[in-house]
Amino acid sequence: MTSPTPAETGDGTPSSKPSNFLRQIIERDLAQGTYAQRRWAGSPGDAQHQQAGQPDPARIRTRFPPEPNGYLHVGHAKSICLNFGLARDYGGVCHLRFDDTNPEKEELEYVESIKDAVQWLGFGWDAHGTSHLYQASDYFDVMYRAAEYLVEAGLAYVDEQTPEQMRANRGDFSRPGVDSPFRSRSVDENLQRLRAMRDGQLPDGAAVLRAKIDMASPNINLRDPALYRIKHAEHHNTGSKWCIYPMYTFAHPIEDALENITHSICTLEFEDQRPFYDWLLDRLREGGLINTPQPRQHEFARLNLTYVVTSKRKLKQLVDEKHVSGWDDPRMPTIVGLRRRGYTPEAIQLFAERIGVTKSDSWIDYSTLDGCLREDLENKAHRGMAVLDPVKLVLTNWAEAFGTDGYTEPCTQPALPHSAIAEGQTPPPDRVFQIGKEVWIEREDFEEVPPKGYKRLFPGNVVRLKGGYVIECTGCAKDAAGNVTEVHAKVIPGTKSGTPGADSVKAKAAITWVGVADGVSAEVRLYDRLFTDPQPDAGGKNFLDALNPDSLKVVTAYVEPSLAAAKPDQKFQFERHGYFVADRVDHGVEGKVVFNRVTGLKDSWAR
Ligand code: ATP
Ligand code: MG
Secondary structure, eight states: OOOBOOBOOTTSOOBOOBOOHHHHHHHHHHHHTTTTTOEEOSSOOOHHHHHTSEEOSOSOEEEEOOOSSSOOBHHHHHHHHHHHHHHHHTTOEEEEEEOOOSOSOOOHHHHHHHHHHHHHTTOOOEETTEEOEEEGGGGHHHHHHHHHHHHHTTOEEEEOSOHHHHHHHTOOSSSOOOOOTTTTOOHHHHHHHHHHHHTTOSOTTSOEEEEOSOTTOSSGGGSSOEEEEEOOOOBTTTBTSOSEEEOHHHHHHHHHHHTTOSEEEEEGGGGGGHHHHHHHHHHHHHTTOSOSSOOEEEEEOOOEETTOOOOHHHHHHHHHTTSSSSTTOTTSOBHHHHHHHTOOHHHHHHHHHHHOOOSSOOEEOHHHHHHHHHHHHTTTSEEEOEESSEEEEEETTHHHHHSSTTOOEEEEEOSSOGGGSOTTOOOOOOEEEEEOSEEEEEGGGBOSSOOTTOOSBOTTOEEEETTSOEEEEEEEEEOTTOOEEEEEEEEETTOOTTSGGGGSSOOSOEEOEEETTTOEEEEEEEEOOSBSSSSTTGGGOOGGGGBOTTSEEEEEEEEOHHHHTOOTTOEEEETTTEEEEEOTTTTTGGGOOEEEEEEOSSOSSOO
16 A cells, blocks of 8 residues: 655645655656756647747646547546646646547547546646647647658668568567568668658558567567558548558657657556657657657556446447447446446545556455445435335324324424534535325335344334334235235324424334325436446456346335435435435436435445
8 A cells, every 4th residue: 555645736735645656756757857947839849849938837747648439437537537636736737638540430429528527527628828638630740750750760661561471570479570671671762652651652551661670679569660551541630631640659659749748647558668659759859859858658557447347349339239228327337427327526536546556457346436435425415315115104193193184294304414514614404304194114114023123113113203203103004915005103292303302202213204295206226236247357258248137226216305306416315225316317307306326325245
């Protein structure tokens, strides 16, 4: 575990965030003034552009670089919290960069959903009077110039081997690669062929531009990696201007350099790419193409969360095959799904902080996320009573006690418990609900023949209707099949909560209830984990085999009036049941009351 050490914050006040290796690297760079002399012209660009600018007002620059080809998931949330969080804490700026160097059709829907997700999580890209929202395809011109520079410097060549030959000649871990016959072409010939590629004179796959590094390198990524490939395809941003597109490993370091990124943070899979990242930026720096000092790449372990899958392809399959209702199905680990389920940005930020960043892969138990949600909502979510499996309780002596069967009496309970109110904070107004002759109770709160130790309703037992009166159970009514259709009890007048007589009769238990008079019928969606296997797709398993058949149960419940008045997205603690949210899509539509269960009050999966 990491220990809390003071970290600098953007505004210079110390914070006590747990330290980690990335914070240590940044703090060291700041202490040494590694990036202190850099200039920034207000927008991304090459060395000449940036040198004409001002001293960079951002002490560090990080970036979150999604490919806009799907909805973001909880793993991306970790990366967002990390990159934007570090920039915030150290007086820096985090860029949102759409990595759209692939000419595949970019869907506007994804771009918008990614922007929404970042903002919903509590972050933004505006700083120092500029919007730091960028798209990598805007850098194609500079990337191509960098490619010609490498050719001119004798550091790249056009390879016209077939893809099969190229693969075979790359070698493997035990065998060094073999030089391509095209490797020794002259600079002039390379330049000519690169321009022929660019000008559309060659078909897809006929040639690639490769860096000339070392075909015998023990790091296969340095065996003359491809920089540009031919792809006659329209690009959403650049149209038909290009028919060659940069490879990710070539494009990414240049994107970082043009944007003055200081700390380029990525997941561990890219560790083996770091030598090429550095090789490329070293060469471009020597050529005077990029601003200095150049960005550095740092890798951290990606988030693996139990009971979910986080591959975009698999998530898409769940949607396409209708195992879930859509990308925002509350069982999906997408950010839109987590949001609709009722997870809060604060809980996700807390989660990201708590799991920290490490250099080695591990699995985080899903219950950690739920723990963060409970921690966030414990003092925030208003309480309310809901009966999820209702049976009617009839107080048979009601008219005798209060004059008429139709009499109802208001009961009040605090919206938040005393412990949730901070010193000096005004508590929210009390909830008000009516008690009458008939109330809804949970079916499990009555037993005709009580099991040992049962304290709730059974004939002869005395309990309190929470916030209302003490009652004594007298029996029940049943249908022909023997199912309980009504529970019967007698109200004991003078025992109402909050009155002097409240303690005059001792109750064995307090049970939750909702009045028949003012209770509102609600659709409650009881969500559970989508998979029964903690690692549904590990080791080549078919994740669909582990789908939990009980991941959604829909019940018709009764809720007290304060809950029925919820706004979409509002979170509550249903007493004894857990945390619930008014569904942001369906709640309130045609007057319907719809709640989703976020999670229980305690971890029901822990054994
Ligand atoms: P997927 O594998 O689901 O398609 P991806 O990595 O291809 O995701 P990108 O759009 O390239 O998706 O990711 C944007 C950023 O999010 C990258 O910097 C990547 O490192 C980070 N990221 C993706 N998945 C995770 C994860 N599970 N944990 C932490 N960071 C992640
Ligand atoms: Mg990716």
